[in-house]
Amino acid sequence: MLVAETRPSAAVSIEEFLEQEASKELLRLSTAGSVDDGKSTLIGRLLYDAQGIYEDQLAGIRKSKVNRSTGPIDFSLLTDGLRAEREQGITIDVAYRHFSTPKRKFIIADTPGHEQYTRNMATGASTASLAVVLVDARNGVLPQTRRHATISSLLGIPRLVLAVNKMDLAGYSREVFEQIRADFLAFAGGLGFAGMLAIPVSALEGENVARRGTGMPWYDGPSLLEHLETVPVAGRRFDQPLRFAVQYVIRPDQHFRGYAGQVASGAVRKGDPVLVLPGGQRSQVASITTFDGEMARATAPDSVIITLEDERDISRGDMLVHPEALPQIARHFEAHLVWMTDDPLAKGRSLLVKHTTQQVSARVQSIESKLDIHTMVRKPAPVLELNDIGIVRIEASRPLFFDPYRENRSTGSFILIDPLTNGTVGAGMILTAIDRRAAGAGRVTSSERQARNGHTPALLALANPALATRLERRLFDHGCQVMAMENSEAASALRDAGLIVIGSAFEDPRAVDLNLLPLPKDEEAAVDALIAYLEQQGILFTDRFSSGEGI
Amino acid sequence: MLSHLRALEAESIYILREVAAEFARPVMLYSIGKDSSVMLRLAQKAFFPGNIPFPLLHVDTTYKFGEMIRFRDWYPRSIGAELRVHTNRQAIAEGANPIALGTSRCCSLLKTRALLDALAEGGYDAAFGGARRDEEKSRAKERIFSFRDQFGQWDPKNQRPELWSLYNARIDKGQSIRVFPLSNWTELDVWHYIHIENIPVVPLYFAKVREMIVRNDTLIPPEHNVIPLLPGEKPQPVMCRMRSLGCTPCTGAIRSEADTAPKIIEELLRFRRSERENRIIDHDQEGSMELKKREGYF
Numbered sequence: 001m002l003v004a005e006t007r008p009s010a011a012v013s014i015e016e017f018l019e020q021e022a023s024k025e026l027l028r029l030s031t032a033g034s035v036d037d038g039k040s041t042l043i044g045r046l047l048y049d050a051q052g053i054y055e056d057q058l059a060g061i062r063k064s065k066v067n068r069s070t071g072p073i074d075f076s077l078l079t080d081g082l083r084a085e086r087e088q089g090i091t092i093d094v095a096y097r098h099f100s101t102p103k104r105k106f107i108i109a110d111t112p113g114h115e116q117y118t119r120n121m122a123t124g125a126s127t128a129s130l131a132v133v134l135v136d137a138r139n140g141v142l143p144q145t146r147r148h149a150t151i152s153s154l155l156g157i158p159r160l161v162l163a164v165n166k167m168d169l170a171g172y173s174r175e176v177f178e179q180i181r182a183d184f185l186a187f188a189g190g191l192g193f194a195g196m197l198a199i200p201v202s203a204l205e206g207e208n209v210a211r212r213g214t215g216m217p218w219y220d221g222p223s224l225l226e227h228l229e230t231v232p233v234a235g236r237r238f239d240q241p242l243r244f245a246v247q248y249v250i251r252p253d254q255h256f257r258g259y260a261g262q263v264a265s266g267a268v269r270k271g272d273p274v275l276v277l278p279g280g281q282r283s284q285v286a287s288i289t290t291f292d293g294e295m296a297r298a299t300a301p302d303s304v305i306i307t308l309e310d311e312r313d314i315s316r317g318d319m320l321v322h323p324e325a326l327p328q329i330a331r332h333f334e335a336h337l338v339w340m341t342d343d344p345l346a347k348g349r350s351l352l353v354k355h356t357t358q359q360v361s362a363r364v365q366s367i368e369s370k371l372d373i374h375t376m377v378r379k380p381a382p383v384l385e386l387n388d389i390g391i392v393r394i395e396a397s398r399p400l401f402f403d404p405y406r407e408n409r410s411t412g413s414f415i416l417i418d419p420l421t422n423g424t425v426g427a428g429m430i431l432t433a434i435d436r437r438a439a440g441a442g443r444v445t446s447s448e449r450q451a452r453n454g455h456t457p458a459l460l461a462l463a464n465p466a467l468a469t470r471l472e473r474r475l476f477d478h479g480c481q482v483m484a485m486e487n488s489e490a491a492s493a494l495r496d497a498g499l500i501v502i503g504s505a506f507e508d509p510r511a512v513d514l515n516l517l518p519l520p521k522d523e524e525a526a527v528d529a530l531i532a533y534l535e536q537q538g539i540l541f542t543d544r545f546s547s548g549e550g551i
Numbered sequence: 552m553l554s555h556l557r558a559l560e561a562e563s564i565y566i567l568r569e570v571a572a573e574f575a576r577p578v579m580l581y582s583i584g585k586d587s588s589v590m591l592r593l594a595q596k597a598f599f600p601g602n603i604p605f606p607l608l609h610v611d612t613t614y615k616f617g618e619m620i621r622f623r624d625w626y627p628r629s630i631g632a633e634l635r636v637h638t639n640r641q642a643i644a645e646g647a648n649p650i651a652l653g654t655s656r657c658c659s660l661l662k663t664r665a666l667l668d669a670l671a672e673g674g675y676d677a678a679f680g681g682a683r684r685d686e687e688k689s690r691a692k693e694r695i696f697s698f699r700d701q702f703g704q705w706d707p708k709n710q711r712p713e714l715w716s717l718y719n720a721r722i723d724k725g726q727s728i729r730v731f732p733l734s735n736w737t738e739l740d741v742w743h744y745i746h747i748e749n750i751p752v753v754p755l756y757f758a759k760v761r762e763m764i765v766r767n768d769t770l771i772p773p774e775h776n777v778i779p780l781l782p783g784e785k786p787q788p789v790m791c792r793m794r795s796l797g798c799t800p801c802t803g804a805i806r807s808e809a810d811t812a813p814k815i816i817e818e819l820l821r822f823r824r825s826e827r828e829n830r831i832i833d834h835d836q837e838g839s840m841e842l843k844k845r846e847g848y849f
Contacts, residue, residue, distance in 0.1 A: 014813040018743060026555045093710065095691040096684045098737050105555060107735060119712050126714040248568045252601040260597070262565045262716075291596035302557070303564035303597070316572050340712050354717050357572070415717045422721035424711045 024100070025233050030109040030124040030157065032148035033134025038165045042134065042203035043097065043110055046225065049210035050099050094124045103229040118151065118373075118387035119340040122427055125155035126413070129233060132161045132224070137170035137200070141183040147373045149184075153191035154336055154389065154429060156409050159231055160193045163224060168202040172215045187376075195231065199224055240300075241325035242266035242274075243403070243411050245356035246318045250305055258289055258305035259314055264356070264410035267299040268306065268320070275323040276314055277401045278454055279479035282323060283308040300410075313477050317358040319401045327401045327411060329452075330433035331541075334368070336405070337392045339384040341418070341425040345392075346383045351425070355400050355414035362416075365393040393434060398454055398541040405429035449498035453481050455540045457495045459511035460502045462530075467519075468502045470527050475500060480540075500539070512537070556744055560593065563732040565716060566695060567597040567679070570730050571604050573720035574677040577730075578670070581607035581627065581634065583619045584796045586681030586733055588626075588752050589741050593732060595630060606633040608669055608678075612661040613643055614775050614798035622753045637669035648777045649800045661798075667703040670727065677720075677728045685737045695734050701725035739819055746812035755793040756815065758807040762786040770804040 033039040097108040109124030111117070125131060131152035135145050152160055162184050170176045181198040188196060199208055200219055207213035210225040222230070243264040250258040268274070272285045288295040289305040298304045306320065321327060339345050345364060353362040370381035370390040384390045405412030416426030450456055462468045468484050475482040484502040485491060491501040492508045505511075517533060519526040534540045570577050579594065581587050594603045607627055611620075627634045639647075642660040649657040670678060684691045694710055696718040711719050722728060733741070745752060764771040764778070764786055771778055773786045777800050791804040792815075809815040 014817050018746070018813065018816065021739075022556050022743060022747075023554055026558065093692045093707070096735070097691060098685045098735075100737075100739075123712045123714050127716075247565070248572045250598060250601045256600060258600075260568055262561060289600070291599040301561045303561040303568070305599070352721070354719065357569075409715065413715045413717065415712075415714060415719065417719055417721055419721075422719070422723065424713070424719045427712065427714045 024103070024105050026105045026107065027130060027228060027231070027233050028107045028109070028128045029130040029132060029228065030111055030121075030128035030152070031132045031134070032111055032121055032125075032152065033132075033163075033165075037134040037136045038203050039134050040110070042132075042163065042165060042201070042209065042224075043108060045203045045206055045209050046108075047097060047099050049206055050101055050225065094120050101225070101229055104233075106228065118147070118389070119338060119427075121148065121151055122155060122338045122340075125152055125157055126409075126427070128152075128155075128157050130159045130161065130228070130231060131157045132163055134163050134165050135180060135184075137164050137166045137173075137176055137180065140180050141187070143374045145184065146187055146376055149188045149191060150371070150373075150376055151338075151389070153188075153193060154338075156405055156412075156429070158194040160188070160196045161224065161227060162188075162196070162198040164198060164200045165203055167200045167207060167216065168205050172200075172202075172207075174216070174218045177216075177219075197221070197227060199227065240265040240408060241327075241403075242268050242272075242320070242322045243327065243356075243401075243408065244268060244306065244320040245358075245411075246314055246316055246320070247357050249315060256307070257311070258307050259318075259320070260303075260305045261320075261357070262303045263298050263300045265300045265408055266322075266325075267297055269297045270294075273323055274308070274320045275326070276312060277319045277321060277327075277329065278399055279312075279314075279318070279477070281310075281312055281479075283310045283312060285309075317356075319356065321401070327403050328433040329399050329401050331396045331399050332365070332393065332434040333396075333400070333402070334391060334393050334431045334434055335414070335428040336431065337384065337390055337416075337429075338427045339386060339388050339390070339425065340427065341423060342386050343418075343425075344383040344385045345426070350419065352417040352419050353394065353396055353400070353414050353428075354417060355402065356411060358400065359417075360396045360398050360400070361419070362394050362396040365395050367392050391431070392428075394428070399452075402430050402433075404432055446498070450541075453479075453498055455480055455500060455534075456538065457498050458500045458534075458539045459491055459495050459506045459508055460500060460534075461505050461511050461513045461515060462502055463504045463515050465504070467523060467526055467530075468504070470523055471530055472502055474527050474531065512539070556740060556747070559736055559740060560596070560744070562716070562735065563590075563593045564597040566718070566730065566732040567594055569718055569720070570677050570679065570728075571598070573718075574728070576673065576675050577605040577677040577679065578635075578673060578675040579603075579605060579607045579679040580666075580681070581609045581623070582681065582796070583609065583615070583623045583753060584681070585741055585745060585752050585756060586683065588750050589736075589744055590679060590681045590732060591627065591630070591632065592744075592748060592750050594632075603632050606635050608673070608675075609634060609636045610662060610666045610669060611636050611638045612665070612798050613638060614648070614661070614777075614800060616753075616755055616772070616774060616796065616799055618755050619753050619796060622751075626751055635669075635673070637665055637672075639665035639668065649798070650777050650779065654801055670703065675727065676722060677730055679730045679732060681733050682731050683736050683738070683741070684734050693731060693734065695731055696720065697729040697731065698722070699727045699729055703727070705729075739816060742812055742816050742819065746816070753796060755796060758790055758792040758810045758814075760788045760790050761804065763789045763791060763804055765789065770806065772799045772802065772804060775799045 031039055031043060095110045097110060099106050109128055111121045111124035133145060133148045135141060164177050164180050177200040199221060200216055201208040201224060203209060207215045208223045210223060212223050243266060244261050245264060246259045246261050248260040250260050268285060270285055270288055273282060274285060275282055286307045286309045288298050289307060347364050347366050349364045351362055353360050367381060367384060368391040369378040370384060370388055371378055403411045412430045414428045415424050418425045472482055472484040480500055481498060482500040483494060486503050488507050491503055491506060494501050514530060519529050598604060609623055639661055647657055647660050682690055684693060694713045698711055699705060720728060762773055764773055764784055770789055770791055789806065790808060792807045792809060793802060794805050796802060807818060809818045
């Protein structure tokens with residue numbers, strides 16, 4: 001993982017060296033291409049030429065039984081980690097590799113290129129800021145090349161390198177390279193990459209991998225490694241609006257209540273006004289606390305603890321944002337989805353959405369289209385099958401706070417979990433809220449009111465006035481539209497406006513009688529039980545009232 | 552702190568908090584080594600000013616170095632962490648050792664079996680381990696949240712996809728998740744962090760003159776003397792240190808003068824030798840770590 005050039009020279013003290021070392025930038029990249037393109041060989045060569053391979057790992061490979069290449073060292077065995085892969089000679093899972101040069105640190109997500117492993121490609125691409133897509137110079141741009149580029153673009157990777165490999169077997173021909181480059185650009189030009197570069201390489205011979213070779217004097221661009229060392233590292237997440245999802249509430253005693261989380265994007269300063277979602281309460285940042293002392297300002301991706309000026313009932317899944325830069329808040333949204341399990345996805349399926357630190361139940365309302373990975377054309381489809389990529393509409397049981405994935409990978413991404421098998425079955429990238437798109441068209445509907453309020457309308461009959469007051473307070477503090485009152489007629493009208501109304505008795509047959517419930521004597525415990533009941537009845541969409549506190 | 556270590560630290564703290572929020576009974580596997588020391592510091596940071604909300608668990612094979620045990624009994628307690636220790640007493644009573652049983656069977660009984668028993672007895676649904684992806688090839692494919700079935704076993708062909716930093720914590724009763732907060736750290740990162748954070752580690756990592764059995768290129772510690780001496784062999788003083796800490800019969804020392812963290816880093820840069828090289832178990836057969844992991848080893 002370390003290259004010879006990073007050795008401290010006699011002139012530099014180890015302390016100075018360490019300072020340089022730690023201030024290096026980190027570039028995460030993913031590689032896509034099939035085994036036939038020589039991807040594992042390319043990565044092996046990159047690691048080897050960067051002298052990043054530990055001596056004993058090399059020794060282990062020399063005594064390995066299979067040797068798929070003709071040269072003395074099979075570079076691909078350095079990266080294909082699992083037994084099944086070594087036996088079948090293909091890469092079937094994502095492997096993460098580290099290496100370092102004097103300029104940067106790198107983490108490579110090495111992903112398989114076969115069609116049936118699209119899900120692994122998406123996994124590797126999800127955290128990368130640069131994609132290396134391989135083609136075999138003898139085959140040129142294939143459907144799978146287009147698929148790799150498309151998935152890289154969908155997953156929001158800003159930059160792409162097209163590595164035209166096996167140039168040695170194509171006679172190092174400039175014409176071959178230029179033709180492949182033109183074919184690729186004709187297609188990928190429309191995918192929205194911030195930067196694209198094509199490099200002719202021979203992984204086997206090491207040409208243009210770490211250094212420029214002698215085989216292609218006509219090529220005057222950088223080698224792959226030179227490009228990786230100098231390309232801008234994407235992800236200046238602190239230029240974006242503040243998004244801070246509460247992970248965990250830290251409450252060691254009555255005097256301290258801190259909200260632990262990672263700044264997903266943007267920056268937060270002591271004294272900043274913040275808005276708490278979904279409740280909508282406003283407060284001010286009292287402190288940004290860490291083990292190493294208080295901070296005046298935290299930026300993405302810092303993990304910190306925020307305390308607020310006011311005592312607020314905030315729990316895991318809530319989000320702190322700046323009041324003038326709100327995310328989209330909606331229960332209905334449209335998203336790109338990579339389906340990752342054998343059992344096909346049809347509309348109406350119930351799943352769990354994990355988004356930031358929230359986990360909510362959801363339903364797939366419709367499958368809008370599916371991407372044909374051979375032609376790259378979207379067309380209607382009744383279901384999404386394993387490794388399909390489609391556009392779906394999803395309805396969540398409570399509002400999510402998000403940004404389009406293109407703008408914010410952290411708040412725009414989600415995974416789908418099958419509640420029966422617990423498997424991760426889908427990866428989603430949010431395009432937009434559907435509510436917002438429909439806004440302004442016609443009258444406000446009851447379901448729009450419910451989506452905003454986080455609850456259905458209800459009349460709750462509760463004869464104990466002290467308990468009614470406590471319940472009203474608790475619901476209000478959680479952002480519900482709620483009122484305790486005794487005018488039965490007015491109560492029905494408020495119910496039609498979407499409110500929860502609490503009273504001792506109602507004439508309206510739609511009223512829910514809470515007086516019959518067996519409740520604990522302690523009033524706080526009784527309110528907890530009532531909240532749990534209202535969740536169970538589907539009146540409150542959220543389960544954050546009774547759980548998820550983390551302590 | 553400086554940029555890239557700060558990013559690694561922030562990611563690890565995020566992972567630790569996710570587990571504490573999503574699981575009922577997490578536990579942190581504490582191996583006493585340098586990675587455990589870093590993981591413990593990260594846990595202190597994640598829950599500050601509160602206490603670490605889960606216990607530490609040490610699986611003691613009884614073949615650990617005395618210095619490791621002394622460190623174990625001092626350091627976690629000194630920072631207010633709760634430590635639990637588990638040993639496969641029955642196997643020890645029956646005389647399990649790597650010479651009598653072979654390293655593979657010995658590890659299986661004293662580490663893997665003991666670990667699985669301890670996890671089952673504690674009813675733990677999530678267990679943190681300090682493994683890093685840069686250590687070994689099969690570890691390069693390990694998820695950060697790694698699912699284990701009710702027998703504690705790993706199925707490398709059927710891992711849950713893991714995207715962004717959205718970790719799937721859903722399990723059924725009896726199943727568990729192994730969590731690796733240091734997945735993206737390298738050995739150099741670990742030592743660098745120990746240095747700038749001034750984290751206490753077992754003194755065996757630092758070079759000094761120690762009694763060693765010198766056999767070819769290998770330095771064998773004489774403690775827990777289960778390895779039979781060859782004719783004419785006897786311990787002799789050697790300036791050396793441990794690059795990784797395991798059981799005395801299976802952990803060799805390396806010749807070294809590095810007696811501080813910066814010197815160790817300097818040494819790492821000069822000798823790019825895998826840190827697991829001196830762990831005999833990984834070389835039993837190609838892919839032996841993967842086999843052990845499938846059975847439930849960390």
